[in-house]
Amino acid sequence: MFIVIFLTKNYFKQYQAFHEGSCPSAKHRENAFSKVSRIRSFLAFMAGKDSSLATWRFLDKAEQIIQWPNVLSASGKNVTTAYFYLRNVLQFMVYFKETPPKLARLSQSQITGVIRAVRQAIKSISKKMLAHQLTTKDKKLSKVVSQESLRRCQVGARKAIPKLLKELREDYTVQLRNAFYGYYSAFIASIYGHRPGVFKIMTVAEVRGAATEGRPPTGYVIRVNEHKTSKDFGPAQIFLEPEEYGWLLKWLQVRETCNPAGDRVFFTPGKGPLKNLVRYMQEAWAEMGLPGKPTFIDLRTAVSAHAKNVHTPEVRSKVAKFMCHNTTTADRYYALHMDMEQSRAMRRHFEEASTLPHLGGSPSSPPKAKKVCPGKATAQEESDSTSLSDEAFPFQESGDSCLEEERWELEMEEEEEGREEEEGQEEQGEEEEEDVTAGPAASTPVKTQREMYINLMVRLSPLESSFKASRRALRAARRVALKSPRTEKKKC
Structure with missing residues (x-):
């Protein structure tokens, strides 16, 4: 090696x-x-x-x-x-x-x-x-943090953070600092579901340079440039209300008394980023009396899952972009993994597909045989033929527009036209019978799919008539062209 x-x-x-x-x-x-x-x-x-x-x-x-x-x-x-x-x-x-x-x-x-x-x-x-x-x-979804736990975390952290800041200004200790890290990260993660790297890499310049909206300020937006998916989503954004932003400003005042080496908001005694933020968050989670021992990924999964179940697809897409989350992979697993209620609803869809009336022809009816021009072989016959002779037979025509093929197509079109007229007469007879036998029940506002289909066909009948008239005129012109002596002399 x-x-x-x-x-x-x-x-x-x-x-x-x-x-x-x-x-x-x-x-x-x-x-x-x-x-x-x-x-x-x-x-x-x-x-x-x-x-x-x-x-x-x-x-x-x-x-x-x-x-x-x-x-x-x-x-x-x-x-x-x-x-x-x-x-x-x-x-x-x-x-x-x-x-x-x-x-x-x-x-x-x-x-x-x-x-x-x-x-x-x-x-x-x-x-x-x-x-x-x-x-x-499956394991993630089985231990997903409930909406109630997320809300209780936000309420508990909102009460504990001001007390911790007051104690830090009076008597700074490492234990109080770690507790503040845990409560503040749990508070933000329970709302936005950000990864721990957003908190570890957040700098003092990014906090102090937060953009304000309105006067007096109605909120602050902190944009963290360096994080895992910054290449795809840009800076990670955190909107804070004035009180919440004030907590960070008070912490920066406490931070200045410690003279840290780097520019990170959540600093450590060394120069590197914070390593034990997950443990601090879990300790704060337990002190608030919340169930389980979630990680930042668990909180992120919970925020994303609840957004999918509560919001519309448009709102959910905006939420996912704000939390720098790509929903493509998650949607793939949601499509493959369904809980009991979703699976039950999916079964109802399958049952509806098998019980609704069929509008078209009979599914079991055999396909109609396709007629083939007697002077032209099918693709299968051509592929099966092994003759290498170049001799032309008297009934064969070379090319794509021979007279024999045109006459054959014209005969097939005339037969098709006759069938369409017969089908139109049968549909008209069925409509008359339904009008006679409808009775008082036909006046009910509820319409079956068969009635809706008939109404649609009645509305489309003028278009169908004009289309058939155009086809008849075109066929008549083709008959005249085929009977003319100039066309008879024309070779393919």
Whole structure:
């Protein structure tokens, strides 16, 4: 493994810089380093005791690549972790194909084979990954935080935060500071469902630069620029009422007395971000007497689920964007996972589909046989024919508009016209019979689907008549054209 790392050190350095980008944040650097670490473990697995390390020929082992997910599972890795490993390897191999190392001796076809094997490995674990994700979703939904608990959390935090700030100004301790962190993060997360990274990375400049609306101020909007989904949703926004914003201003006054190293609102003794915010939030949750021990992800899932069940799709979309949440994946699992009430309602839909009257023809009626021009073979007959002779038969016509085919189409149209007239007479007779037998019950305001269908056909009858007249005129013109001597002499 160390030999592989030594030979590929410069190449991996370039690859890591490629993923970090031009202005990488600390989180981007950490993610790029994690990707490179996963790729190195894959290369160590593929290399083994192979001596051709510098030439990268040890990658040309498709069967070994497909077996790698099993090796990861045997080592204790989850199926989703194996999926991330394979995705990172696939990204690396695409980069490898476009910019191969100088010492690489793999042909383009061999690199393509490696990429194909990695994709096949991803495909082979897709079913297991979906089952695992559905199981995880079931666990989340089984312990989803209720609306009552979210509301009680907001009420309890609103009472506890002013008391904590007063005690911090009088006698600052680390325990009081952690308690304030827990109560304030629980208060905001129970409303907006933001991830913990929004609180950890929030800076003093972002709090002091909050935009005000109206005079006197009716509220403040804090925009946190650096968070997980900032590339897709922009800054994470937190709207605070004047009292709630005042809590942060009082905390900043207490914070200045501690002379912290960084610019983060929720600081730590060191320079790094806060690491134990989840534990502080759970301690505050327990002190308020609320059930369970939720995480920030649980609160986020609860806010998103309640918004889906309460609000309209338009409002829910706005709520999801404000909390920087992509509903595409969630909707996929909601479609696959339904509770008992949703499943019961879905069964009613199926039963309605099988009990409502059928408006069209009989579903079991056999399809009508399609007539074929006697001078032209069907596609099946042409495909089954094995004759290689180029001799033209006297009854065959070459081309798309021969006289024989036109006459045959004209005969078929005349037969179709006759059938339409007969069907129209039958429908008219049925309407007259229904008018005679309707009686007093026909005056009721409730209409069956059959009556609605008949009314619609009556309204469309003028259009149908004009359409049929146009078709008759067109057919008459075609008959005249076919009977003229100039047309008879014309060859296909």
